[in-house]
Amino acid sequence: xxxxxxxxxxxxxxxxxxxxxxxxxxxxxxxxxxxxxxxxxxxxxxxxxxxxxxxxxxxxxxxxxxxxxxxxxxxxxxxxxxxxxxxxxxxxxxxxxxxxxxxxxxxxxxxxxxxxxxxxxxxxxxxxxxxxxxxxxxxxxxxxxxxxxxxxxxxxxxxxxxxxxxxxxxxxxxxxxxxxxxxxxxxxxxxxxxxxxxxxxxxxxxxxxxxxxxxxxxxxxxxxxxxxxxxxxxxxxxxxxxxxxxxxxxxxxxxxxxxxxxxxxxxxxxxxxxxxxxxxxxxxxxxxxxxxxxxxxxxxxxx
Amino acid sequence: xxxxxxxxxxxxxxxxxxxxxxxxxxxxxxxxxxxxxxxxxxxxxxxxxxxxxxxxxxxxxxxxxxxxxxxxxxxxxxxxxxxxxxxxxxxxxxxxxxxxxxxxxxxxxxxxxxxxxxxxxxxxxxxxxxxxxxxxxxxxxxxxxxxxxxxxxxxxxxxxxxxxxxxxxxxxxxxxxxxxxx
Ligand SMILES: NC(=O)c1ccc[n+]([C@@H]2O[C@H](COP(=O)([O-])OP(=O)(O)OC[C@H]3O[C@@H](n4cnc5c(N)ncnc54)[C@H](O)[C@@H]3O)[C@@H](O)[C@H]2O)c1
Numbered sequence: 001x002x003x004x005x006x007x008x009x010x011x012x013x014x015x016x017x018x019x020x021x022x023x024x025x026x027x028x029x030x031x032x033x034x035x036x037x038x039x040x041x042x043x044x045x046x047x048x049x050x051x052x053x054x055x056x057x058x059x060x061x062x063x064x065x066x067x068x069x070x071x072x073x074x075x076x077x078x079x080x081x082x083x084x085x086x087x088x089x090x091x092x093x094x095x096x097x098x099x100x101x102x103x104x105x106x107x108x109x110x111x112x113x114x115x116x117x118x119x120x121x122x123x124x125x126x127x128x129x130x131x132x133x134x135x136x137x138x139x140x141x142x143x144x145x146x147x148x149x150x151x152x153x154x155x156x157x158x159x160x161x162x163x164x165x166x167x168x169x170x171x172x173x174x175x176x177x178x179x180x181x182x183x184x185x186x187x188x189x190x191x192x193x194x195x196x197x198x199x200x201x202x203x204x205x206x207x208x209x210x211x212x213x214x215x216x217x218x219x220x221x222x223x224x225x226x227x228x229x230x231x232x233x234x235x236x237x238x239x240x241x242x243x244x245x246x247x248x249x250x251x252x253x254x255x256x257x258x259x260x261x262x263x264x265x266x267x268x269x270x271x272x273x274x275x276x277x278x279x280x281x282x283x284x285x286x287x288x289x290x291x292x293x294x295x296x297x298x299x300x301x302x303x
Numbered sequence: 304x305x306x307x308x309x310x311x312x313x314x315x316x317x318x319x320x321x322x323x324x325x326x327x328x329x330x331x332x333x334x335x336x337x338x339x340x341x342x343x344x345x346x347x348x349x350x351x352x353x354x355x356x357x358x359x360x361x362x363x364x365x366x367x368x369x370x371x372x373x374x375x376x377x378x379x380x381x382x383x384x385x386x387x388x389x390x391x392x393x394x395x396x397x398x399x400x401x402x403x404x405x406x407x408x409x410x411x412x413x414x415x416x417x418x419x420x421x422x423x424x425x426x427x428x429x430x431x432x433x434x435x436x437x438x439x440x441x442x443x444x445x446x447x448x449x450x451x452x453x454x455x456x457x458x459x460x461x462x463x464x465x466x467x468x469x470x471x472x473x474x475x476x477x478x479x480x481x482x483x484x485x
Contacts, residue, residue, distance in 0.1 A: 012356075026384065044384065044387050287452055
């Protein structure tokens with residue numbers, strides 16, 4: 001299992017298990033570690049959606065697939081699962097907490113599922129795609145609400161959390177967020193900012209004072225429109241990162257092998273590598289009730 | 304291909320630890336230190352390695368076989384790097400310019416965002432030069448759109464045509480009117 005981030009294992013960041021922040025895998029930016037197939041800014045590496053890929057530091061990052069593990073679970077352990085898990089982990093969830101997850105994509109759904117491992121008392125997921133909300137409800141045992149049905153998602157969340165705000169909010173949407181015309185215009189259409197920060201904006205404003213906002217949604221390097229004054233006045237702790245896949249691997253393998261976690265359950269489409277363009281379109285445009293597609297290279301037997 | 308070293312200005316980078324490790328004759332120094340006051344737990348397994356700065360046993364250096372752009376916020380290349388997309392053509396010229404500025408400047412990122420867009424056009428020109436007519440429909444995966452959202456696709460294309468026609472009409476009228484004004 002090859003993590004999506006490239007880690008040397010030797011720099012201070014890797015030594016302290018920040019494997020998503022390696023200092024020896026990307027010359028082009030100090031703010032971003034090396035990531036497979038993730039633009040010039042993340043090191044200019046070819047991506048893993050291929051038959052073969054060059055894996056730097058192959059003796060550091062990758063983990064041998066444990067005997068008896070389903071390959072579909074294994075592939076999901078290299079990105080989505082650790083990201084969702086870390087989103088919940090960074091929330092610093094205490095027993096009984098109400099956790100709100102923005103975004104019912106594979107990452108958000110996994111975050112909602114993993115919030116229970118930390119003893120959440122209530123988990124709420126927010127999106128605007130009904131099919132995803134339906135799926136999330138049963139997969140992640142959570143409440144699911146469509147923000148299109150709300151006049152103001154922040155007021156909705158305040159009311160449903162006893163007027164105090166959520167204990168923890170998770171941004172699992174990132175720069176493509178919908179729901180606010182101005183954010184979408186400057187963040188997605190033009191783009192003048194690091195992305196549309198609508199979900200993060202809602203997260204900051206829906207969390208209680210002294211609460212925690214965990215961000216795994218990805219934004220570009222330019223500035224984004226974030227209500228930072230409210231972060232200060234509410235005393236919010238913000239925790240964010242690219243997932244440290246390698247750090248979480250032993251724990252996640254244990255959850256999967258013990259049958260507590262079912263990453264392969266997120267897979268909705270199996271697409272031959274040759275049809276990758278269609279695969280991307282189905283995922284990004286959310287067609288055919290897509291949750292998570294996996295690409296099958298010709299050399300992998302269609303097991 | 305030269306990767307220059309940031310000139311030391313006021314304080315040499317090697318002085319950082321020397322200064323930090325000096326005995327401090329400051330009343331109460333360290334009295335209130337609390338190792339639990341660390342919001343990075345348990346994501347970061349703090350062990351003080353940061354204080355070693357860049358003095359760690361580095362892995363082997365990947366040979367430099369292509370031009371590698373380097374952030375001026377680091378003194379040298381990372382030990383490994385991607386070789387998939389070295390700077391080329393007009394977008395490459397823009398990228399080289401951007402890398403004269405730090406990651407903390409618009410002068411860095413705005414040109415890079417532009418270079419990405421220009422790179423797309425350069426890719427299409429490169430295709431044509433090699434006698435390949437790019438099949439944008441296939442590359443964008445619109446076959447899937449035809450399969451799963453036929454109505455939407457037809458509507459979008461139709462809207463595009465209507466908007467284009469309306470714009471053309473409008474421009475024609477404006478032209479006529481401004482012609483009359485003279
Ligand atoms: N930090 C990491 O290590 C890491 C790793 C993988 C992915 N990611 C990022 O996580 C994010 C989610 O990934 P994904 O694969 O689930 O993507 P996705 O596009 O499938 O999911 C995003 C979901 O958010 C919904 N959404 C849009 N606007 C919203 C809003 N304002 N409020 C609530 N929901 C909204 C969309 O309808 C969609 O269902 C992306 O930004 C991705 O790049 C981060």
